[in-house]
Amino acid sequence: MEAIEYQVGSYVYSITCAKEKLVDRITSVIATKKGCIIESGLGWYEQVPIRLTQKWLRDFGFNKLKIIGFVIEGATYWEKYGIVFYEIKEKYYLPIGEKVSKKLGRRAIQFDKVHDLQDIFALTGKKLVRKK
Numbered sequence: 001m002e003a004i005e006y007q008v009g010s011y012v013y014s015i016t017c018a019k020e021k022l023v024d025r026i027t028s029v030i031a032t033k034k035g036c037i038i039e040s041g042l043g044w045y046e047q048v049p050i051r052l053t054q055k056w057l058r059d060f061g062f063n064k065l066k067i068i069g070f071v072i073e074g075a076t077y078w079e080k081y082g083i084v085f086y087e088i089k090e091k092y093y094l095p096i097g098e099k100v101s102k103k104l105g106r107r108a109i110q111f112d113k114v115h116d117l118q119d120i121f122a123l124t125g126k127k128l129v130r131k132k
Contacts, residue, residue, distance in 0.1 A: 007122065010115040011130065012047040014040050023050070050114040052092060059130045060117075081126050094120060 006012065006026050014024040024040040024047070040047055050056070054064075057078055065077040065084065075086040085094040093108040111117060118128050 006047070006115060007119065009127065010118055011050055012040065012115065013050055014047055021048075051090075052112055052114050052117055053090075054087075056114055056117075056130075060128045061131060080128075081121070081124065083121070083124065092117070 008026050008028060010026045012024055012026060013021040015021060026040050026047070054076075057064075060080065062078045062080045065079050067077050071077070072086060072088065075088050077084060077086045078092075083094070085092055087093075090112065092111050094111070095106040095108045097107050109120070111120065121128050
């Protein structure tokens with residue numbers, strides 16, 4: 001994981017000295033000559049990305065949609081703030097742009113980490129906050 005992929009507020013796991021994985025949020029990212037130093041609410045522990053799951057989506061307040069008509073077989077659709085994306089086999093896809101062709105469908109951004117979803121929504125000016 002490149003430190004540059006994180007933003008202040010990104011949810012991550014902090015790995016403690018006791019090797020526990022605790023959900024945490026990035027509080028600062030400091031650029032240095034050799035890379036970045038990342039600090040979280042728990043301190044300067046190692047941070048690792050969190051895999052996006054349906055539980056995380058529910059915690060963020062996403063709605064599972066029942067789509068009628070054109071759907072991708074086996075896909076589960078999710079929505080929040082009018083943005084719709086879909087899930088297939090624990091990978092998530094956000095359709096972008098025009099339809100490429102009938103066979104290929106639309107182009108899509110693929111993601112599978114919590115911070116990736118936070119970054120996508122940050123582009124819209126919306127913040128994703130986990131319900132406790």
